[in-house]
Structure formats: structure tokens, C-alpha cells
Amino acid sequence: MTAVVAHSRSRALAVLLALVCALVCAVALPACSRDEAAEPAPDDAREQPATNPDPSSDPEADPDVAGTTLRVLAGSEIKDMLPILEDAQAELGITVELTYQGTLDGTETVMAGEGDFDATWFPSNAYMTLFDEKSALVSEEASIMRTPVVLGVKRDRAAELGWDEKSPTWAEVVDAAASGEFAYGMSSPVSSNSGFSALVELATAISGTGAAITAADVDVVASDLTRFAQGQALTSGSSGWLMEAYDKDSSAVDGVFNYESLILQDPDLVEVIPQDGVITADYPLTLLSGRGEKVEAAYGALVDYLRRDDVQQRIADETHRRTDATTPDDERMVFEIPFPNRLATVRALLSSWVSEVRKPANMVFQIDTSGSMGGERLDALKAALLSLTETGADGTAALLTFQPREMIRFVEFASGIKSEKDLVVGEDGNLADVSSYVNDLSALGGTALYGTLQHALELAAQTRADDNVTSVVLFSDGENTDAPGIDGFAQWYEANEAVQGIPVYAILFGEASADEMGRLAELTGGRVFDAGDGDLTAAFKEIRGYL
Template identity: 40%
Template structure:
């Protein structure tokens, strides 16, 4: 299931699960969430895969033999069956579903000409012919009565589940999921602190790590593994629910102490990260985040790392690497690492906002 704090399909799933397990007959209340707490914890104890994207989650499901069920959009599940012969039995909850409905509209400050263009485009998409083409290609449900749903779609309408009645209920449900219901995260941050990172780039890395500490979840385990010509140190911290500020404070202190020197041993450092994680990939969502501003110049080669990775037991190979392209990093090299390990490449090359180093670290949170 995707991360409900960052993905609509995950949030919709969380509402459906909480509604079903609490027996709520209307919009969820705080009392409903409290009543469902024990059952929700039992349910999420079986979760083995999360994501910030419903599309990536579907690809990861097809890759992993250790996952035997998937909560996702109806169209994604049916497309997996059609395009990947996934053999999924699509279950639609009897007590209702949350529909993903994204109306196309203009911004408040749009010009009259822009509003007319949006209206024309909307009318085009809502035409019967286009709706039939959309449902046939994407297996989404049409939004006009004259267009019949594509064959794999059940023709009858489903009961619509209401969203929580207040913002506080939604926030409480999300907080409970993040800190108590879901399995904790366990992440190794493999950080390039070679000589090329000296100056502004290292300052950006430290700033991004500091910003990240405000988003760590209770019970989360974070390892910082800075490297240059070789791994420089391995420091692990856990966010203890009894003292949730101590772990992030220690991470900030470690980040402040980072220094830039040496060559760039990407593959040797990744191998060290897998060795550090060891065989236990079941007790937490495990992942490796790689941030580098250059290409590999020391230690193991790409071929040697691939041989190392493929020799790992299957249970350890499920840990993905999420590389972040930064500075002058070799994008093709990082894409190959992501493809090999089942991860995803993120862009951190921009100065600020989406595509910046801060934004890349934040986006990865949905996959941890």
C-alpha cells in the first residue's frame, strides 16, 4: 500500500480499512479510530511494501515474490492483470470504496481565455467517444452514463465511503498510522562526502539532512554512512517514542560534523550498506538512499557490485537503493543501480523546490 501521508490511493485505503475494521456506519470519528486501533495494528503487521507512488508500487509488486497482495487503484490492479499477467483477484469492499475523482479546473487567477480553453478541454474529455477510449485504454471508470465501463470493470456502482468528518480525525488517523500502526522504517543514507562536495554542495547536504530530521517517525532507525575513497564511519540512531527528540538531535550533530575529502567509492559503500543491514528485512521497511555528486572513482566497479548484489540471498535483495542525482553525478550509472535493486532515481540537481536535494530527500520519505 502507498504511504497515506503522500499518496491519495494510500489515504483512501487507510480510510477504507479503518471504516471496515471499526464498523463505522458514517464518516469516521475519533472514537471509531480508537476502537479500530488493535485490529489496525494487527492488519498492518502484515505490510511488507510501501511507496510514495501507486505506479512504482505496482512495479515493485510485480518484481517481489515476497508480497502476495496489493492495495491500489482498481485501474492499476486490472492493468497489472492485463499487461503483466499478474493473476490478481480484484476484491472490491462490500462496505464501500473511496473514489479517486480529480476534476479538471482552472486556477483562480486564470484569464478568461485560459478558462475557455480548460472548458473546451473538459468537454472533449467528457465526450462519449473519448470516455470510451479512456476506459478501454486505462481501465478507469467513465464519468458519463453513455459510456459503458470496459469489460474487466464490474458494471454495478459501489457504495461511496465518506471521508472523515473533520480534519482532526484525518490528521489523527495519519499520525497513528505513521507512528504506531505501520512497521517502522530502517534506512541507510549512503552520503558522498568526497573532495568534490567541499563548500556549497556539502552545505546543501547538511541543510537537507537537518530538514529531514523533523519528519522522522517514532521507532525509525536511521544510519548515516558517509564515504569518500572508502566508508568513513557508520552511525545509527533510533527515534525512541520515550524520547523522540534525542535521535533527530544526534543525526543533526552527525550531519554538522561531515567533512569533504577523498575520491568517490560508490559501489564499495553500497556493498557496506547491504552488509550493515544484514539479513533482517522483515521487521522494518528497509531501504538504502544513495546521494552522490560524481561518478565512481575508487573501490569496487559496477560489475563487481552487481556480482555482489546478485549473490545476496533473495530476502536481502528486496532492499531497494534510491539514488539521488546531484551535482555532476553520472545519471546513467545511478539509473542502473536503481534498476538493479528495484529502486527509483530521484533528481536533486535544482537549486530549490521540486527537483532540489531537499525535495528529493522529502519525496523518498514516501518509499520508506
């Protein structure tokens, strides 16, 4: 969370009163919007003394926003805006509290009236417009910057494919992925706006209708989506982490689907914009309804600051996004693909992707049930795992549950391995066996973390294949108590090629070592998810975007 503070300022609103005689008609001046300048007052009117010299006594004056807090639910993509927000402290008098959540599930949170937020700042409100609740829950929105979701291809591969000279169609991208000529990375469409936009771009283009995709079109394009999915070799739950993983080791892929602003930051990537169109994120800062005068004024002050000419130029320079300060000469032309106009279409497309189209997940859950996990901690762990079996969940939450074709392996450990369970989710999606296993977990013993992690990685390697996405999820609430330690594990890992490239996603909880979990994630190409506040369910659901 980041706080941004700035000096208050008031927007002057002049109410001009003119005396009229019988032969002169009354003249009314139009009101000004945030983007319009007020017309100059007549000279004689300007010479009149102010009727309200004290702004505090003027009922039309904006309230003093100094000290006002603006709580914003935002996409993690705007983290690169933090320096600009921090510099706003010199000019505004507000505090901006940022809480990060994915665009789709964050939108559903707000539309359900959950959370105490004053505003949102997602890459796009396109998904939000599909909800009937939007008109009642949203007061105002203002686009701050723009960036299309495009394809970044390694310079040499772009030349080999001919995409550096002539942009391919989406159908040509599908053919290249299906034939093995083009391997790519893409974030999860369920949790990340860039991945979701890329999926909509593809599905709409190959539907061939020339219009927004419909639920009926989803079945028609499913086979081409499946062919496209064969080329995915890197996945992620967020756009930023996708680029981090690519920058760390790009050997597995030829390119990535992501925001233009991120692609342009890598000099080794060539920006490729498919001929038949893309979707542009416009980052609308959105005020929610009924938040009070001071919050509304704070929102207005922040929007005015961010849309100021010099700040728009700074955003363009520092984040590589398109703004009002960029010109057609600075931007590559794009054809804009229409967004689906029905919520049912979005959900049908996402459901098809996770349950039928994408490569199935091959997951090993290494679960600590040592003695320290007794009581509330074990209850929280069970609740978090069971949340991934809730087949009756609504919206995107239903897509975070375990899906048909996925393989789930549990390795329960304490001083050693306590139990193992292999489960494959059938076409009917029945997860009763998973629920039964989780409910039987019990707490007892020490914490042989790294020895059992070696076993979990070996299990994962046994079933790793080009047609699945393999990973290990490590959960522990304490520090390792048995040999080997982190150093011994690192030596073992570097000597075992079979397990290399399998990411370990570690959940930081309880007394687990943040330093060791960070080192483990760095070593294996995984990531640490902080559940230090005790919200294990949120951590497990976030991880699902990476599996």
C-alpha cells in the same frame, strides 16, 4: 512536463432581442451551463442579421485561447492520460504544462497559496474540501473519470482464501494479514492517494459506526490497524511505482491495494472489493481562482474536450477507468465509504499510522561527502537531511520527518568510510542527535561509491526483519573513482543472498551517472530520484514515502 496544444474554438452565446407590443409579454431565455444545450431560437429571430458578425467585437464572446498556457499541478496517476492529451493538439489551441506532486502535499501547497499554478488535477479533491481556504482559491471543478481503490489478489491466492467467490469484509482482510495468510503491498498514505484511501476505507469500516470516521475513532481502531500493518511486505511512494515493483517481483506479496484501473491491467490479479466499502477517485480537473479570462477559457476548452463522448469512451478503453461512456454492465457495484469531514481526523489517522501503527523503517543513509561536495552542495545536503528532523513542521510535512521506533544509520563516505552513526528515534521523537551528526559533516576525499555501498547493504541486512521495512538511500554527486565499479558490484550483489531484496533508492545529483544509478535501482528493486535541478530537499522528502 508535457505540452499539449490545440485549435481554438468558441462557444456561441446568442442574445436574442425581441420587439414586443403592448399585448405581448417579454420572453426570457435561460442561460446555458457547460453541460446544457441552448434552446432553439424562434424562426423569426433566426432570420434576423447578426448584430456582431465579428466575434472579436462581441463583449460576450470567449477570448482567443490559442497560445494560452495552462499550468496544472497533478497527481502522477494521470501520466497514462498523456496520449489523449497529446491528441487534443488537433482540436484545441492551448498548452498544458503538468507538474506532478502527491495529492495530500500538493493540496497543501495550493491551499497555502504556494506555486504558480492555474489548475490542479489530483485523483480526488476530498482532502481539499477540508480546508477553509478552498472556497476562495477554487473557481470551478469538473470530474473527468472515476476509479475506486480496491484490492488485487493473485488468482491462486484469491481462490485459496475464497475471495474469488465471495468478497471479504475489511475485518476478514485484517485477520488474514495479521495471521500471515495474506501479505500485501500498499503505497504510503502520507504521499499517495491510493494508500491514503485504502487506510480511510479500512479505518472507517472497522470503526463500525456506519458514519465518517472521527478523530475519537482513531484510537479505537489503532489495534486493528496495527494487526493489518503486520501483513505489509511492499511499500511505495506512488501508485504507479507500486505496480512496477509488483510486476518486477511479486514473490513477497499475495496482492496489492491500488486503483481498480491499475489492477484490471494485470490479468493475473483478481479484483476484490471489500463488502463494507471503498472510496472512489473522481479525478476533478480544478480551475483556481483569479487566473484571467484566457486561462479560464483554456480550462473550459480542455474540460469540454475531455468530457466529449468519444473521448470519454477512449479514456475508458485505454485507462480502464470508469467514465460517462461506461454502463452499469461494465462496472462492478461498489459501496462508497464516507470521507472524513474534519482535517483533524485525517491528520490524527496519518499520525497514528506513521508513528505507531505501520512497521518501523530501518534505513541506511549512504552519504557522499567527497571533496566535490564542498561549499553550496554540502550546504544543500545538510538542509535536505535536516528537513527530515523538523518536528515543528505543519501538515503532511511533519509526517515526513523521522518517526518514533525508526532506526537510522548513516554511512559517510569519500575515498572510504569516513564515519558511521546509528540512531534510534525514541518515543519522544527527539531528533537532536541526528541534527548534530548532520551539522558536523565535512567535504574531503574521492568517491568509493560501490565499495561503501556493499558495506551499507551488509549493515542493512543485519537488522532486516519481518517487523520492519529495510532500505538503503544512496546520495552521491559524482561518478565512482575507486574499485569496485558497477560491474564488480553487480557480481558481488548477485552472489550475496543476504542483501538481495533490500532496495537502494539513489538520488541523481551533480555529476552522478544516470545510467549507473538506473542500473543500480533496477538491480536492487529500488528507484532513482532526480535532483538534477538542485532541489535535494524535495528529493529526500519524496523518498520518505518509500521508506
